[in-house]
Amino acid sequence: MSRTPLAWKNLVHEPRRLLLASAGVGFAAVLMFTQNGFRNALLDSPVQLIEWMDCDLVATSTARYMLPVNQRFPRDLLRRAMSDPAVTAAEPLLIERLMARVRVAGQRARPIRVISVPDQSGWLAIPGLHEQRQKLQPPGTALIDRKTRSQYGFQFDRHGNPLPQIVEVAGKRIHLVGSATIGTDFANEGSLLIRESEFARYFPVRGNGRPLEVVDVGMFQIDEAADPVAVAERLTSLAPDLWKVVRRADLAQKEKKFWSEQTPVGAIFFIGTVMGFVVGVIICYQILYTSLQDAMPEFATLKAMGYPNRYFVGVVVRQAIFLSWFGFVPAVIVTLSLFWALENYSGLPMRLTMDRAATVLVLTTSMCLISGLLALRKLIRADPASLF
Incomplete structure (x- = not known):
């Protein structure tokens, strides 16, 4: 004879209460999703450009800490x-931020990131670049990042292509001939792509008057049989005081570590996640405590009949797990919509992966379990006669 699913029935016997309880848990889950989403965007956005580099090794100045x-x-x-x-091939990547100020007609000048397009096709796998790179052949042309913040005043058609408009970079006219998808981060609100030779035209004082002779990032492709770590060490030894050559994944990890550990933003979003967890514990505690209080006479009867405390712990644990699922599923749906809106507005990569969703599920379940066990204390300690 099967046992009555007491935990399930305690939850579903009042649909209205279940709906409110699920909404409370879902709210806490969405709060944790959002804080985690912004923290992950902080870590994902600075390495987008690195991830699009089709190379084995990358070189940066030893003084370039990010x-x-x-x-x-x-x-x-x-x-x-x-x-x-x-080494089978090497390609420079030039990036200008300090002198790159863009002004759209009718708007004030704002700083923007200008990235060079490598001479050889395929080194940057930026979405839309391969199809658009031929448009950069005439001098004075550029591609605009579709996700550049709206505050710049760039105008796009419904397909994300720039409309005819007057634009100046570093005080010189430039024509927007197409667009690509790069994305913003916490240091860059927009980007332009131009041919490498154009850096000499728009930023002539760069590199003490030799704008093409200084490199921001070096990209290397190496022989498949070569050990990338050993090659990186050999290349670094050519000028250890001037540059450092590492694997592309190592540079991405260095960027993430800097933003996570060396800036206060990472800690702020972590604290936000903790606060969401605490809020969720409080909400779940009130929900489960009220549920236990309402059923206290029934639990007292079972306890007087000889049911051990582990039975009640099992009931509350199952009830807490069910409640976490009821709240988590709608929270995922709300979060996907929220992330889509935030990414379109900010340009930051708000990604909800399976691993990140699983992390919040574990937090949500833990939140409900802690709340349930706290709410169960009165029943565990009390004498059955005192519960009637």
Whole structure:
């Protein structure tokens, strides 16, 4: 004879109360999703450009502690690196932020990130770049990032292509001939893509008057049989005081570590997640405590009949798990919609992966379990006669 699913019936016998309880748990889950989403966006957004580099190794200046910093190394190091037998190709990437100020007609000038398009096709796998790169052949042309913040005043058609408009970069006219999808981060609110040779036209004082002879990021492709770590060490040894060569994944990890550990923003979002968890514990405690209080005479009867405390713990644990599921599923739906809206508004990559959803599910379940066990204390400690 099967047992009565007491935990399930305690939850579903009053649909209205279940709906309110699920909404409370879902609210706490959405709060944790949002805080985690912003924290992950903080870590994902700075490495988007790195992830789109189709290369094995990358080089940056030893003084460049994060990618947005304007510290560079001589281009001659890339030429010297080509003497290594394991290096099959090398390509510079130029990035200008300090002198790059863009002004759309009718708007004030704002800083923007300007990225060079490598001479060889395929080094940057930015969505939309391959189809648009031929449009950059005429001088004075650029591609605009579709996710550039609206405050710049750029105008797009419904397909995300720039409309005819007057735009100046560093005081010189530039024509927007297409668009690509890059995305913003906490240091860059927009981006332009131009040919490498155009850096000499728009930023002539860059690199002490030699704008093309200083490099922000060096990209290397190496022989498949070569050990990337060993090659990186050899290349670094060419000028250890000027640059450092690492695997692309290592540079991405360095960027994430900096933003997570060396800036207060990461800690703020972590605290926000903790606060969401605490709020959820309080909400769930009130829900489960009220449910137990209403059923206290029935529980007292079962306790007087000899049911052990572990039975009541099992009932509350199952009830807490069911409640976490009821709240979590609608929270995922709300979060997906919220992330879509936030990404469209801010340009930040608000990604909800399976791993991140599983993390919040574990937090939501833990939140409900802690609340249930706290609410159960009165029943565990009390004498059955005192509960009637």
